[in-house]
Amino acid sequence: MRGKRLGAILGLTTVFLAVGSTASAHPLGNFTINTSAGIVLGVDRVSIDYVVDMAEIPTFQERPRIDADGDGALSSDETSTYAAETCRTLGRGLALRVDRRTAAIDPQAASVRLLEGQAGLSTLRLSCRFVAAPIAAPSHDLRFRDGNYPDRIGWHEVTAVGDGTTIVRSDVPATSPSDRLRSYPKDVPTSDVRAAEVRYRLGGSALATGAHEASTGPGSGNGGLLADLIARPDQSAGVIALMIAVAIGVGAVHALGPGHGKSLIGAYLAGNGGTMRHVVGVGAAVSVMHTASVLGLGMLVLSAERVLSPERVYPWLGLASGLVALGLGAALLVSRIHAISHERRHGHAHPHPSAPLSRRGLVALAFSGGILPSPSALVVLLGSVSIGRTALGLVLITAFSLGLAASLVGVGAVVIRGRAVASHRLPARVVRLVPVASAASIVIVGMVLTTRGLLQL
Numbered sequence: 001m002r003g004k005r006l007g008a009i010l011g012l013t014t015v016f017l018a019v020g021s022t023a024s025a026h027p028l029g030n031f032t033i034n035t036s037a038g039i040v041l042g043v044d045r046v047s048i049d050y051v052v053d054m055a056e057i058p059t060f061q062e063r064p065r066i067d068a069d070g071d072g073a074l075s076s077d078e079t080s081t082y083a084a085e086t087c088r089t090l091g092r093g094l095a096l097r098v099d100r101r102t103a104a105i106d107p108q109a110a111s112v113r114l115l116e117g118q119a120g121l122s123t124l125r126l127s128c129r130f131v132a133a134p135i136a137a138p139s140h141d142l143r144f145r146d147g148n149y150p151d152r153i154g155w156h157e158v159t160a161v162g163d164g165t166t167i168v169r170s171d172v173p174a175t176s177p178s179d180r181l182r183s184y185p186k187d188v189p190t191s192d193v194r195a196a197e198v199r200y201r202l203g204g205s206a207l208a209t210g211a212h213e214a215s216t217g218p219g220s221g222n223g224g225l226l227a228d229l230i231a232r233p234d235q236s237a238g239v240i241a242l243m244i245a246v247a248i249g250v251g252a253v254h255a256l257g258p259g260h261g262k263s264l265i266g267a268y269l270a271g272n273g274g275t276m277r278h279v280v281g282v283g284a285a286v287s288v289m290h291t292a293s294v295l296g297l298g299m300l301v302l303s304a305e306r307v308l309s310p311e312r313v314y315p316w317l318g319l320a321s322g323l324v325a326l327g328l329g330a331a332l333l334v335s336r337i338h339a340i341s342h343e344r345r346h347g348h349a350h351p352h353p354s355a356p357l358s359r360r361g362l363v364a365l366a367f368s369g370g371i372l373p374s375p376s377a378l379v380v381l382l383g384s385v386s387i388g389r390t391a392l393g394l395v396l397i398t399a400f401s402l403g404l405a406a407s408l409v410g411v412g413a414v415v416i417r418g419r420a421v422a423s424h425r426l427p428a429r430v431v432r433l434v435p436v437a438s439a440a441s442i443v444i445v446g447m448v449l450t451t452r453g454l455l456q457l
Contacts, residue, residue, distance in 0.1 A: 251403025
């Protein structure tokens with residue numbers, strides 16, 4: 001029994017850490033749709049091996065389309081039909097011109113595989129082969145453009161290789177840097193190559209059989225983790241309690257990373273006469289807001305199915321977070337400058353130069369710090385829904401948010417203690433300027449968040 005509980009602890013830790021660190025599987029996270037177009041320049045034809053690698057969340061949204069009869073199981077007929085129809089649709093998004101003439105692209109083969117992904121979800125690997133016959137001539141100029149998934153983030157690449165032909169000039173490589181979306185390079189954060197211009201001539205070495213085909217080999221998911229935890233049959237109270245404890249711990253560690261309002265909370269408390277009661281209030285409010293944001297985005301994913309691109313919601317939420325922080329900081333800055341002016345004119349301090357955390361400030365901090373849902377928490381929620389353990393998933397998300405709040409409370413406690421020490425050691429003039437500096441810091445943080453949100457739209 002002790003071994004099983006220890007396994008649960010280690011497994012859940014791996015779940016959250018693996019989900020929160022997705023670069024090795026999909027370089028831009030669990031939201032990505034990645035494409036690889038491999039152009040093969042033959043003597044009498046041009047073929048395109050086209051691969052689509054969908055990460056966990058777009059695969060979750062795509063699954064109802066594959067499951068045509070809605071019985072929850074994917075038959076071979078359903079997957080074959082889905083692959084053929086999807087490849088035909090994707091073919092219409094590819095543009096090929098040979099010697100300035102549009103070349104018709106015909107789908108020749110299609111296959112799809114669902115692979116084990118993170119948190120019990122699946123990833124999808126779709127392979128399509130298209131063929132186009134070029135105009136007979138000793139040399140050709142080819143232009144290619146991939147117009148599929150223009151609004152989805154992800155890794156996109158194009159390659160070109162000769163088969164009995166020689167490439168004279170090309171602006172794309174002959175070898176896939178991601179091994180056809182099976183192993184993304186760790187030293188390259190992303191790729192957005194969707195077009196190619198190639199000049200080639202007849203004559204050259206023949207391509208080895210299968211050397212450039214759209215293989216459906218092993219994927220990059222590392223699934224089975226949630227199946228060992230949430231889906232395991234021995235869901236005893238002790239095991240669940242341990243899972244919750246680990247979720248709290250991982251949430252606390254996660255909160256120490258970039259974001260989550262630490263800078264805002266620290267700056268606010270540094271300039272306000274807040275107490276530990278206010279700090280706990282901020283932490284609780286951020287926890288509630290974070291849980292609500294995860295549930296809200298999860299409901300959108302579940303209800304909107306393929307219509308919604310979840311990753312497109314994040315920049316808007318980031319923009320909203322930045323605008324709220326900017327408004328809060330600006331209001332505080334104006335108020336505190338006015339307080340200093342009042343003191344200089346009347347010779348005594350304004351009665352409310354650094355008032356404790358107000359209800360409005362609490363709401364603003366909770367919104368800015370918790371409105372951005374953690375992608376890892378969202379994946380765990382969707383994974384639990386997909387295997388019928390929704391209640392346990394909600395418990396783990398709540399525990400994750402509580403851990404996040406605990407870290408924020410710790411940050412707030414350190415700030416309050418530091419403020420108390422500084423107030424006894426720094427000159428009174430400097431202490432009076434601290435509220436103004438903290439308000440200016442909030443303005444700066446708000447500007448950074450707002451700018452980042454605008455750039456990501």
